[in-house]
Amino acid sequence: MLEFNLDDMLFNIPPHMHSKDDIVTLLQEHPEVQFVSLVGIDMGGHDTDEKIPVGLFIDDIDKLLIHGVQTDGSSVALPKIADLGNAKVDIIPDLAVNWYVDYNFRNICTATGLPVGTLRIPAFLVHNENFECCSRAVLRNAITYLKSQVMEELKAHPYVFKYIQGADSVADIDKLMVTSATELEFWVKTPDDKGDREQLFTAQVLKEQYWKRTYGEVRTALEETLVILDKYGFGVEMGHKEVGGVKAKMGHSGHYDHVMEQLEIDWKYSDAMQAADNENQVKYVVRDIFTRHGLDVTFMAKPFDGVAGSGEHTHLGLAAKLKDGKMTSLFAPENMKKDFMSPLGFGALMGILKNYEVINPFISSSNDSLNRLKPGYEAPVCIVTSLGKAVDKPSRNRTVLAGLIRDINNPMSTRFELRAPNPKSNTYLVLATSYMAIIDGINAALAAEKTPSELEKSLSKKYGEDDFYLEKDREYRSEEDVFVYYSEEEREKLFGRAPSTVWENLKAFDEHPDRIEAFKAGDVLPQILLDSYEAQTLSQWKTELHDRLIPNTMDFIRTCKKRHNEDDYSDYDVKNWLEIDKIRHDLGKDTITQKSLLTRTKEALDAEDYDQASEYQLEIQHKVGALTDLYYKYKKNLL
Known part of the structure; x- marks a missing residue:
C-alpha cells in the first residue's frame, strides 16, 4: 500500500468552500499542494494544464477567480474560432463543481514527506471576452436547457403526472436533477510486451480473465487506485478484471512480467457536469498509480486487434427533488409492475434513437473508436434498444446501443445505458448531445400526450409502419442478440448502416440537417461550435x-x-x-x-x-x- 498517510492529504475542495478565505486557509494548511492549474476542455476534448505556484495564486486570487488566466488559440483545439489573427482565449474557473488535487507520487515534498500536489480547477474557455467555446460550457448549457424545457413541458401537459410516482403537478417539484455516470475500462501491460493475438482471443473465448482474481503488481496497483479514488469522494463501487487479457508470468526477479490485462473501475453517479469532471480525475489517478508500478495504461478503444476493446458505458438519468424532500425518477413509471417507463422515459429513449446518427460523430470521433465498433465484440453497431421481454424481466441484452436499466423494486435506478462511448470519447459532448436528443424526444411524446402503452407500441413498431415521431422504414427495439438473430443485410435494413470511418460518421451532419437543429435549440451548440468540432x-x-x-x-x-x-x-x-x-x-x-x-x-x-x-x-x-x-x-x- 502507499507509504503516505492519506488522511494528511487534501483531495478535494467542494463548491461550498470556494470562497477566497476558505481556499487560502486550505492551501496554507496543506503545503504539499504547491501548484494550481485551471483546466479547460476544448472542442477536441483536450484539457489545459498550467502550473501556477500556490504563493502566486494566493497573491492574485481575487483576479484569478474572476478573470482566470489567458492562453492563445494555438494551445487549444478551437479551429474556426481562435486562430493566429484572433487568438486570445481566457480560462475562467468554474466555482460550481468540485476541485481536485492531482498528486505526483514521484515528487515528494521535503517539508511534509507527502507527494507534491496540483489543485486542478475545472474551467471554461472564453474567446473574445464573452464567447464560451468549450466542451464544458456546451454541457452546462445543455443541462440548463434540459431542465427548463422539461419543466415547461410538465406545465403544458399535466396529464403526464398520472404516470409519475410521488408528484401530482409541477407545484410538487422543487428542482430537477440530471444524473449521469460512466464506467472506465482500460488495458494494462508491462512495457514493450506485445500480446499474442491467438492467446488473447482464446483467453477471451474461454472467459479465463473475466472477473478473475488479480495478482502481483496489477493487484497492488488496482487496490491502491481504489483506495485513493475513495479518498477523493467518488464513491468507488468496484474494480475487476474485464474479458480481455492473458495470465501473467512470474519472472526471475519475483515480479510478474508479460502482463496483458483488461480492467474496469466503477464509481457512483452524480450530476452530469460533475460526472464528466470526475471521470477526468479518475483517469489521472489510474495512469499515475499503475505506471508507478511499472505498468503501461492505455485508454484506447481498440488497442489490440481481434480481441475485446474498451468501452465506457455512459448512464443517463433524470430525477426530480420534490418539495417534501423525496426524490422521484422522471423516467420510471407510476406502476413498475405495469409499464416499463413513464412518458418522459419513453420520449427520452426515442429521442436518443431517432437522433443517434448526429450524436454518433461526438461519440466515435477517431479511427480507434470505430475499430472497436465491430460485430461480435459486445460493442454496439446498430441503433436499437432493448427494454426486456416483460416488465418483470429486465433486459441484459449487451448487443444493443442503448439499454433500459431498471429494477422493479427500485424505481430510482431507472436510466439508460449508452454502450457506444469509449474511454477517449469526449464525455462532456457525449452527455450534452445525448441530453439534447432526450429533450427532443420528450417534447414530441408529451406534445402528442401519449401514454406509456402507446409509446411502447411506437418504440416496438415494425419496418414500414408509420409513427408520430420515429422513422417509418426503421425498427428500434429488439430483445434478441442482434448479431446472431439478424443477418448483416437485415441489420442494415432495420436499424440503419453503421458508419465505418470517421468521414462517413461526420457526413451525418450534412445528411440530417433537421436533426442537427435539436442541438442548436437554446443556443446550446451554435453553428460555429459545430463547425469547429467538425473541422477539428x-x-x-x-x-x-x-x-x-x-x-x-x-x-x-x-x-x-x-x-x-x-x-x-x-x-x-x-x-x-x-x-x-x-x-x-x-x-x-x-x-x-x-x-x-x-x-x-x-x-x-x-x-x-x-x-x-x-x-x-x-x-x-x-x-x-x-x-x-x-x-x-x-x-x-x-x-
Whole structure:
C-alpha cells in the first residue's frame, strides 16, 4: 500500500468552500499542494494544464477567480474560432463543481514527506471576452436547457403526472436533477510486451480473465487506485478484471512480467457536469498509480486487434427533488409492475434513437473508436434498444446501443445505458448531445400526450409502419442478440448502416440537417461550435490516416518477410507466401504504371477527396486483415 498517510492529504475542495478565505486557509494548511492549474476542455476534448505556484495564486486570487488566466488559440483545439489573427482565449474557473488535487507520487515534498500536489480547477474557455467555446460550457448549457424545457413541458401537459410516482403537478417539484455516470475500462501491460493475438482471443473465448482474481503488481496497483479514488469522494463501487487479457508470468526477479490485462473501475453517479469532471480525475489517478508500478495504461478503444476493446458505458438519468424532500425518477413509471417507463422515459429513449446518427460523430470521433465498433465484440453497431421481454424481466441484452436499466423494486435506478462511448470519447459532448436528443424526444411524446402503452407500441413498431415521431422504414427495439438473430443485410435494413470511418460518421451532419437543429435549440451548440468540432475531427482523421496509420501499415508490410527455408518447405508454404506477397505489393509497392493503395490514399487526402480516401481506408483495413491472417498461418506452418 502507499507509504503516505492519506488522511494528511487534501483531495478535494467542494463548491461550498470556494470562497477566497476558505481556499487560502486550505492551501496554507496543506503545503504539499504547491501548484494550481485551471483546466479547460476544448472542442477536441483536450484539457489545459498550467502550473501556477500556490504563493502566486494566493497573491492574485481575487483576479484569478474572476478573470482566470489567458492562453492563445494555438494551445487549444478551437479551429474556426481562435486562430493566429484572433487568438486570445481566457480560462475562467468554474466555482460550481468540485476541485481536485492531482498528486505526483514521484515528487515528494521535503517539508511534509507527502507527494507534491496540483489543485486542478475545472474551467471554461472564453474567446473574445464573452464567447464560451468549450466542451464544458456546451454541457452546462445543455443541462440548463434540459431542465427548463422539461419543466415547461410538465406545465403544458399535466396529464403526464398520472404516470409519475410521488408528484401530482409541477407545484410538487422543487428542482430537477440530471444524473449521469460512466464506467472506465482500460488495458494494462508491462512495457514493450506485445500480446499474442491467438492467446488473447482464446483467453477471451474461454472467459479465463473475466472477473478473475488479480495478482502481483496489477493487484497492488488496482487496490491502491481504489483506495485513493475513495479518498477523493467518488464513491468507488468496484474494480475487476474485464474479458480481455492473458495470465501473467512470474519472472526471475519475483515480479510478474508479460502482463496483458483488461480492467474496469466503477464509481457512483452524480450530476452530469460533475460526472464528466470526475471521470477526468479518475483517469489521472489510474495512469499515475499503475505506471508507478511499472505498468503501461492505455485508454484506447481498440488497442489490440481481434480481441475485446474498451468501452465506457455512459448512464443517463433524470430525477426530480420534490418539495417534501423525496426524490422521484422522471423516467420510471407510476406502476413498475405495469409499464416499463413513464412518458418522459419513453420520449427520452426515442429521442436518443431517432437522433443517434448526429450524436454518433461526438461519440466515435477517431479511427480507434470505430475499430472497436465491430460485430461480435459486445460493442454496439446498430441503433436499437432493448427494454426486456416483460416488465418483470429486465433486459441484459449487451448487443444493443442503448439499454433500459431498471429494477422493479427500485424505481430510482431507472436510466439508460449508452454502450457506444469509449474511454477517449469526449464525455462532456457525449452527455450534452445525448441530453439534447432526450429533450427532443420528450417534447414530441408529451406534445402528442401519449401514454406509456402507446409509446411502447411506437418504440416496438415494425419496418414500414408509420409513427408520430420515429422513422417509418426503421425498427428500434429488439430483445434478441442482434448479431446472431439478424443477418448483416437485415441489420442494415432495420436499424440503419453503421458508419465505418470517421468521414462517413461526420457526413451525418450534412445528411440530417433537421436533426442537427435539436442541438442548436437554446443556443446550446451554435453553428460555429459545430463547425469547429467538425473541422477539428476532420483534421485529426486526415492527419492520423496520412501521417500515422499509413506509415505504420507500411512498417507492418515490411515485417511480413519470406521466412521459409529453400531446403525445407512445402507447397503450402509457397502458396501462402505468393498470396502474402501479392497483398504486400497491392498495399505498398508503387510501379511506373500502378500506384499502391497506400499511395492512392495519401493522394486522395492531399486532394481533399474524402469520399475516395474513406473508401481506400476500408480497403486497406480489409487487405491488412487478410495479410495478418495469412502471415499468421504461414509462420505457424514453418518448422
